[in-house]
Each structure stands twice: as structure tokens, then as C-alpha cells.
Amino acid sequence: MMPDPSAPAVALPVHAAAAPADRARPNYRLLGLLALGHLVVDTNQGSLPALLPYLKAALGLTYTATGVIVLMANITSSLVQPLFGFLADKTARRWLLPLSVILSSLGIALSGVAPTYYAVLALVMVSGFGIAAYHPEGYRTATQVAGARKATGVSIFSTGGNIGIAAGPPFITLLLTGFGMPGTLGMFLPGFLVAALLMAVLPGLSGPLPARAQTAALAPKTMVGGMSLLVLVVSIRSWTQLGFTTYMPFYYLEVLKGDPRMVGTLLAVFLGAGAVGTLIAGPISDRVGHRRYMVSVFFLAAPLAVAFLLVSGVWTFVLLAVLGFVLVSTFTVAVVLGQAYMPRNLGMSSGLIVGFAIGAGGVGATALGWVADRWGLSSALWISALMPILGCAVSLTLPEPRSR
Numbered sequence: 134m135m136p137d138p139s140a141p142a143v144a145l146p147v148h149a150a151a152a153p154a155d156r157a158r159p160n161y162r163l164l165g166l167l168a169l170g171h172l173v174v175d176t177n178q179g180s181l182p183a184l185l186p187y188l189k190a191a192l193g194l195t196y197t198a199t200g201v202i203v204l205m206a207n208i209t210s211s212l213v214q215p216l217f218g219f220l221a222d223k224t225a226r227r228w229l230l231p232l233s234v235i236l237s238s239l240g241i242a243l244s245g246v247a248p249t250y251y252a253v254l255a256l257v258m259v260s261g262f263g264i265a266a267y268h269p270e271g272y273r274t275a276t277q278v279a280g281a282r283k284a285t286g287v288s289i290f291s292t293g294g295n296i297g298i299a300a301g302p303p304f305i306t307l308l309l310t311g312f313g314m315p316g317t318l319g320m321f322l323p324g325f326l327v328a329a330l331l332m333a334v335l336p337g338l339s340g341p342l343p344a345r346a347q348t349a350a351l352a353p354k355t356m357v358g359g360m361s362l363l364v365l366v367v368s369i370r371s372w373t374q375l376g377f378t379t380y381m382p383f384y385y386l387e388v389l390k391g392d393p394r395m396v397g398t399l400l401a402v403f404l405g406a407g408a409v410g411t412l413i414a415g416p417i418s419d420r421v422g423h424r425r426y427m428v429s430v431f432f433l434a435a436p437l438a439v440a441f442l443l444v445s446g447v448w449t450f451v452l453l454a455v456l457g458f459v460l461v462s463t464f465t466v467a468v469v470l471g472q473a474y475m476p477r478n479l480g481m482s483s484g485l486i487v488g489f490a491i492g493a494g495g496v497g498a499t500a501l502g503w504v505a506d507r508w509g510l511s512s513a514l515w516i517s518a519l520m521p522i523l524g525c526a527v528s529l530t531l532p533e534p535r536s537r
């Protein structure tokens with residue numbers, strides 16, 4: 134998207150550059166604050182896969198019932214995000230930022246002491262709504278202060294979330310192994326502290342944004358076809374990512390006969406490498422092009438995923454790290470590309486990519502649970518490993534965004 138010299142600057146108390154927002158350098162102080170909240174919110178989201186084996190054992194669940202927990206988490210945390218994105222495009226509701234941090238932490242914290250399966254589902258949904266509320270407003274604000282290098286700036290915000298996703302499994306595993314199921318209550322403390330910090334600086338996040346009519350007049354029209362294809366591409370990637378994060382711990386324990394204490398580490402390797410990939414992907418995709426980067430990643434993902442299922446021992450961790458680095462690195466690039474397809478609706482586009490498309494992968498995770506119950510865990514993971522082939526084919530059809 135070419136910068137428009139007439140675009141109005143974003144008025145924020147933390148001093149943005151005097152140049153128009155599209156030409157300004159990233160506001161690193163504000164991006165860092167938003168990334169910290171993103172880290173805590175996604176720590177709660179990332180902890181769920183490591184919590185599932187404990188819930189399955191404590192409540193005597195099937196794989197299908199375990200997959201339904203993932204489905205409920207994704208419906209509330211992801212599929213409803215376009216609604217929050219629509220509201221974010223109408224007017225800033227930044228009071229949602231601290232509230233969403235509290236809700237995301239509270240649901241996960243209480244899930245370990247929930248007395249029934251249905252109570253777990255309800256608490257996972259509470260956490261999911263908190264996660265859903267944070268992302269569109271956070272991404273919209275991050276994009277507006279990211280300057281001309283959108284992917285670079287937004288990658289800082291995204292990296293906070295991906296670090297949280299990676300930190301969630303070992304953190305909750307440490308709590309569970311140390312204190313049993315009540316250990317999940319420890320997840321509430323980081324949420325409370327960061328929500329208090331956001332509340333303290335909330336007046337500084339309440340500056341006026343460019344008027345919606347002005348933004349619409351400057352931006353090109355929505356590319357419906359391109360956005361539809363991108364949602365499909367991200368859904369396919371999400372199917373692979375959620376398939377691995379949901380069922381890889383069971384595969385490691387039951388097929389590879391691994392140490393239960395290493396489950397959190399296994400997920401942290403995959404998601405931690407993805408966090409590094411997200412940070413590195415921003416500057417690279419700004420140089421080579423966001424569409425070209427998406428195609429390249431899918432071309433590499435399938436061989437790496439297949440290779441992971443053919444090895445054992447230390448190579449399991451090595452290939453898992455490389456796969457996470459490659460696959461998860463598309464997270465920021467997809468958001469920026471989606472905002473280029475829908476430049477008049479930044480919140481809605483973020484909700485569709487971060488929310489709806491990723492949430493659609495949760496439906497795939499539930500279907501994979503059905504496959505695992507009938508044909509084994511290996512079958513479910515093989516399906517996940519081969520999905521990037523379809524993603525590569527679809528990504529080749531993505532159009533280049535229109536410039537202003």
C-alpha cells in the first residue's frame with residue numbers, strides 16, 4: 134500500500150512522529166505495551182493444549198470430547214473475533230484491553246478446579262471471549278502506529294502473542310506438576326498484574342483516531358476475492374498448526390513413549406520457534422512481498438511436517454522447531470496482507486484472519502479427534518502434515534493487493 138502524504142496522523146499522548154501515520158516510524162513504546170498484553174492473553178490460550186491431557190485423565194474424556202474443548206475454545210476465542218473487529222472499526226473501545234486480559238486469565242485459572250466437563254467448557258468459553266476481545270482492537274492500534282513498514286511493526290505486537298503461546302505450555306505444566314490440578318489458579322496472577330498496568334496507562338491509549346470517513350476516502354476498495362482466498366489459506370495453516378499442538382502431546386506420550394514432564398517443553402519448542410519466526414518474517418516479507426512469502430512458507434511446511442513423523446529421539450525436537458519456525462511465521466504476514474485487502478476495515482480484517490480463519494482450524498481439530506478415536510493418533514497427524522500441500526496450491530491464487 135503506497136503511503137498517502139495527506140493521511141492524518143494518529144493522535145496519541147505517547148508522541149507519534151509528526152509525519153502521517155503511513156510514513157512514520159513504528160511507535161515502539163506503544164507496540165511494546167500492546168505486545169505485553171498480547172503475551173499474557175496468548176499465554177492463557179497456549180496453555181490449553183498442555184492442560185488437555187490432565188483434563189482428559191481427571192474427567193475420563195475421549196479424544197472426541199477433548200477435541201470439543203478445543204472447538205469451544207476456538208469458537209469463542211476466534212470465530213467471534215470479526216464481531217469485535219467490526220466494533221473496533223466503528224469506534225475505539227480500548228477499555229476492552231485490560232478487561233480481556235482478566236477474562237482470558239480467569240477462565241483458564243479456574244478450569245483446573247472445575248468439577249465437571251461442562252464446567253470446563255463454560256470456563257474455556259469465558260477465557261475465549263477475553264482472547265477474542267483483545268486481538269482486533271490490539272491489532273488495529275498496532276497497525277496504526279506501525280508506520281510504513283507494517284509487517285515489521287505488527288510483527289512486534291504479534292511476537293508478544295507468539296511468545297505467550299510458547300510460554301503457556303511449560304508454565305502451566307510447571308504449575309500442574311508442582312501443585313496438581315489446583316495449580317492452574319496460578320495463571321490468574323500474571324493476568325491481574327498486566328491488566329492493572331493497562332488500566333494505569335489506559336488514558337494514554339484513548340487518543341482520537343482518524344475519522345472513519347477520512348480513512349475510507351483515502352483507502353482503496355475491499356478485495357473480496359483476495360480476502361476470501363486468504364481466509365481459506367489461513368484456515369488450512371491453522372488446521373495443521375492446531376492439529377500438531379492438540380494431538381502432538383498425546384502422540385509423544387502414547388506412540389513415542391516420551392516423558393510426561395517433557396510435554397510442555399515439546400510444545401514450547403514448536404511454538405517458541407514460531408515466535409522467533411514471526412519476528413524475523415516481518416522484515417523479510419516487507420522486502421520480498423507478503424504474498425510471495427506466504428507461498429514460500431507453504432512450499433516448505435509439508436516436507437518438514439512429514440519428516441517429523443518419520444523420526445524419533447532428538448530429531449523430533451529439531452524438526453519440530455524448524456516446522457514451528459516456518460509455519461507460524463506466516464501469522465503476522467497474513468494479518469498485514471488481510472489489511473491490505475481490506476484497508477477500510479482494519480479491525481474487521483484482523484478479526485477475520487486472527488479470529489475466523491484460525492477458529493476454522495478448531496473445527497479441523499475436532500474432526501481430527503474423531504479420526505484419532507477410530508484410526509489412531511498417527512492418522513490424525515498425517516492428515517495435519519499433508520494439509521500444507523493444499524495450502525500451497527491455494528496460496529498461489531492470491532492476488533497482489535491494490536495500492537492507493
